[in-house]
Amino acid sequence: MKRAIQTGTLCLLLMGISDVKSQTIRSDFRTERQLTHDATGHTLNNTQVFSPDDEWIVYDTRNLDTELGKTCCIRILNLKTGEDRLVYQTPNQTEHGPGAGAATFCPTKSQVLFLHGLRNADAQTLYAITRRTGVLIHIDQPQRPHFLDGRDGSPPFTPGALRGGTHAHQWSGDGEWVSFTYNDEVIERLSHTDISVKDLRTVGVMAPVRAVSAPDANNADTFGGEWFATVVARVTEQPQPGSNEIDKAFDETWIGRDGYQKPDGSQQKRALAFQGNVRNKANQTITEVFVLDLPSNPSDLTKAAPNEPLEGTAATRPNPPAGVVQRRITFTETGIEGPRHWLRTTPDGSLIGFLAKDADGYIQVFGVSPNGGPIRQLTHQPFSVQTPFNFSPDGKQVAYAADNSLFISDLQTGHPHRLTPRAADENRPINGVTWSNKGDRVVYNRYVSTVVGRFIQVFQLSWF
Numbered sequence: 001m002k003r004a005i006q007t008g009t010l011c012l013l014l015m016g017i018s019d020v021k022s023q024t025i026r027s028d029f030r031t032e033r034q035l036t037h038d039a040t041g042h043t044l045n046n047t048q049v050f051s052p053d054d055e056w057i058v059y060d061t062r063n064l065d066t067e068l069g070k071t072c073c074i075r076i077l078n079l080k081t082g083e084d085r086l087v088y089q090t091p092n093q094t095e096h097g098p099g100a101g102a103a104t105f106c107p108t109k110s111q112v113l114f115l116h117g118l119r120n121a122d123a124q125t126l127y128a129i130t131r132r133t134g135v136l137i138h139i140d141q142p143q144r145p146h147f148l149d150g151r152d153g154s155p156p157f158t159p160g161a162l163r164g165g166t167h168a169h170q171w172s173g174d175g176e177w178v179s180f181t182y183n184d185e186v187i188e189r190l191s192h193t194d195i196s197v198k199d200l201r202t203v204g205v206m207a208p209v210r211a212v213s214a215p216d217a218n219n220a221d222t223f224g225g226e227w228f229a230t231v232v233a234r235v236t237e238q239p240q241p242g243s244n245e246i247d248k249a250f251d252e253t254w255i256g257r258d259g260y261q262k263p264d265g266s267q268q269k270r271a272l273a274f275q276g277n278v279r280n281k282a283n284q285t286i287t288e289v290f291v292l293d294l295p296s297n298p299s300d301l302t303k304a305a306p307n308e309p310l311e312g313t314a315a316t317r318p319n320p321p322a323g324v325v326q327r328r329i330t331f332t333e334t335g336i337e338g339p340r341h342w343l344r345t346t347p348d349g350s351l352i353g354f355l356a357k358d359a360d361g362y363i364q365v366f367g368v369s370p371n372g373g374p375i376r377q378l379t380h381q382p383f384s385v386q387t388p389f390n391f392s393p394d395g396k397q398v399a400y401a402a403d404n405s406l407f408i409s410d411l412q413t414g415h416p417h418r419l420t421p422r423a424a425d426e427n428r429p430i431n432g433v434t435w436s437n438k439g440d441r442v443v444y445n446r447y448v449s450t451v452v453g454r455f456i457q458v459f460q461l462s463w464f
Contacts, residue, residue, distance in 0.1 A: 025381060028417045032406075034448070035077060035458040036084070041067075042075075042458045044445055046342055046388040046432030047253075048104035048171055054436045055080055056139070057443055058087075058112045060101035063456055065431075069099035069127030074114050076139060077458065087112060087142045088135070097121025100135070102168060107437070108175035110139045113148070115167050120220035130185035130199065132165035133225075134178065134206070148178065150212040150225025153185055157311035159302065160212040160228040163318065164188070166204065168342070172270070173257030177207045177298070179272055181250055182231060187317050196237065200317070203233040203249045203274050207298040230301050230310050231318040232292055233274060234326055241283040244328040246276035246290070251342040255291070256349020260370045270294035271370065273343045273352045275336070276328070286335025289343065289354055291370050293325040329372040332356070338363040341388040345370070346395040346411075353378065353398065355385055365389055365398055365409070379409045381416050388432040393439040404428035406444065406461060419461060430456070 036042040041063030049057045061073040072093040077084050090100050098117030105112055116135040117127040125131070136146040150161035157163060164184040171178055181201055188199035206229035214224040239245035252274035259269040276290040295301065301321050304310045308319035320326075329352075330336065338355030345352050351367040358364045358377060363384035367376045378398060379385065389400035397408045406420040406429050420429070423446070431445045441462035448457045 026415065026417050028419055029421060030419050030461050030463050032420055032459050032461045035079070035082075035443070035460050037457065038084075039450060039452050039455055041071075041456045042445070043101065043456050044431055044434065044443060044458060045102050045104050047344070047390055047434055048107065049434050049443060050436050051076075051105050051110060051139075052108055052437065054438055054440075056105070057458070058103040058105050059458060060103050060114065062101055068101045068115065069097045069117055069121070070095050071099050071101045074100055074103050074112060074137065076112065079460070085139075085142075087137050087139055088114075088145065089143070090116070091119065094122070096123050097127030097131075099127045099132070104169060104171060106171050106175045107173060112137050112139060113169050113171070113178065115165075115169065116145070116147075118151075118221065128165065129167065129183045130164040130188050131221075132167060134166050134169045134180060136226075146226050147223060148225055148227040149180075149206050149229035150214060150223060152215055152222050152311075154216070154219075154222065155314045157186075157309075157313075158212060158215060159304070159310045160210070160230065161214075161225060161311070162204070162229050162231075163312065164199075166206075166229070168251070170252070170254060170342075172254045173347075177205055177254075177270065178227075179203065179205050179252050179254060181252065184312075184317050186312070186314065190315065197315075198237050198247075200235040200237065201248050201250050202231055202235050202317075203252045203272065203292070204229060204231040205272070205294065205301065206230070207301060209298045209301060228298075228301055230321055232272070232294060232320045232324050233276070233290075234320055235317075239277075239279045241279040242281040244278065246278055247285075248277040249274050249290070251275045251340070252292075253343045253345055253352075255345045255352065255370050257347050258349070260345075260349030263371055268293050268370075269296040271349075273345060273370065275343060275354070278328070280333075280335075286332070287337065288328055288332065288335060289330040289352060289368060291327045291329055291352075293327070295321070295323050327372070329370065330354075330368055330375065332375075336366070338384070339386060339388075344389060344391055346391050347393060348395055351376075351411075353389065353391065355389075365400065367411075378411055378414065379407075379416060380414045381407075387429060387444075390432060390434050390442075392435050393437060399433040399435060399442050401429035401433060401444070406433060406442070419463075426454075429459075
């Protein structure tokens with residue numbers, strides 16, 4: 001029986017599972033295995049860390065989340081043999097940059113992608129959110145970087161190149177497109193002299209439509225890209241209260257392995273879900289879930305809307321291509337919230353997951369259709385989710401950390417399963433909990449104390 005409940009945060013549609021929290025949480029402890037031991041950081045990205053054959057995982061050598069600009073190395077670890085292999089090391093790394101990290105594996109090819117600070121980083125031109133790009137490495141060709149998104153920060157700007165920094169790169173299900181968050185250096189510089197202008201984080205995509213040439217190869221801030229990159233979300237400095245306008249688009253995900261089904265039965269092949277900051281009627285900033293319907297033909301990314309150049313101008317930010325549709329799909333009282341997390345979707349694209357507070361004030365995983373409609377609570381326990389989450393490859397479970405333990409919850413019944421004993425705060429699971437492609441294991445991070453310090457290590461939990 002379905003019944004609607006008004007909570008302090010969300011209007012939920014609970015499908016016969018509203019009493020789950022009152023039941024005993026099942027402990028189903030599994031033996032976890034520590035995979036790394038070196039006295040350095042081993043930071044996993046929040047998703048897509050397994051190679052297509054599940055033999056390797058990729059990580060960067062950060063020991064603090066905030067040290068991307070100081071991190072030199074991208075490494076891969078073989079889960080069968082234990083081989084730990086360097087695939088990329090930044091040249092001339094210092095505390096100022098260039099930095100490399102947040103690595104993901106392509107779901108279909110033996111390639112890894114990660115953010116890379118600009119190569120001319122120094123004490124005067126530091127690593128920064130507006131000064132980074134996406135680099136691809138074929139794992140059988142280490143130290144041969146492919147710079148995917150080009151950069152042109154001086155007018156006249158170049159369509160297909162960007163003017164700032166990309167981050168949090170995520171592959172589409174077929175491994176053909178990449179999404180990212182973006183900050184614009186041209187607008188950031190302009191904001192220093194024009195207080196009405198702000199560098200607003202937004203979302204973009206890139207695809208191998210064509211290479212983009214660098215107009216000035218002698219300028220270290222300007223370089224070509226092997227793929228065509230463009231912003232796709234629309235943001236504005238002053239959203240109207242009560243409207244669907246946003247001043248920040250962030251922490252996006254691809255919807256489904258092959259998009260999602262629309263109400264008319266047609267398939268939207270390319271689409272992103274993202275978090276957008278709106279102003280409610282009281283003019284308070286809250287976060288809601290948005291969807292971007294993208295063209296399925298990558299060449300359509302090169303087509304600008306009238307009077308809205310993709311590359312922007314010296315006084316305006318880059319614009320989305322013609323035909324991109326931006327839609328708000330949640331309309332809550334106080335917004336979604338939680339620890340920093342990226343939206344996630346089930347493989348069939350029917351459900352977008354996000355974090356928000358339940359009626360008791362605990363942060364849980366919720367879900368909503370990309371077509372909008374009622375919100376469904378997916379996790380039920382008397383404590384908050386602590387990390388980013390991921391859905392299983394079969395779309396039946398969600399994995400996350402809560403109460404200093406690793407959990408999975410069944411999406412149909414809502415029943416939570418505690419998979420590891422409760423740890424001390426300093427040793428709890430951190431960062432994302434990521435499934436293998438086969439769905440037979442998850443990997444995650446913990447800090448481990450040694451005589452020479454505390455280091456982020458990689459752990460694995462398998463149950464088949």
